[in-house]
Amino acid sequence: MPTSILPGTLDLLILKAVSLGPQHGYGILLRIEQTSGGGLLIEQGALYPALCRLETQELISSEWGVSDNNRRAKFYTLTPAGRKRLKQELSTWNDVVEAMALALSAKASEL
Secondary structure (H helix, E strand, O other): OOEOOOOOOHHHHHHHHHHOOOEEHHHHHHHHHHHOOOOEOOOHHHHHHHHHHHHHOOOEEEEEEEOOOOOEEEEEEEOHHHHHHHHHHHHHHHHHHHHHHHHHOOOHHHO
């Protein structure tokens, strides 16, 4: 069953999706849905402002192209700064996941 993303994780998901290859906005939505096994759904109303923000921060760049269905679309790619940020964010995320797993698996007898 699809779930909402955690606050602050949208940028990380977009950077990861774009790191897998250039993609247009709707394709990024589909890529996140696909790579999460359908567990994460991103609303278009949240995606496009995030893409604009990431482009302003020069973490992604864009150029116009033609989509699979023959429509004009903006395709996004990761910049070197975006690749660096993705690496940092993944490291932080993995640390948080590990700490959460430890905290949530704690038993009273272990304290």
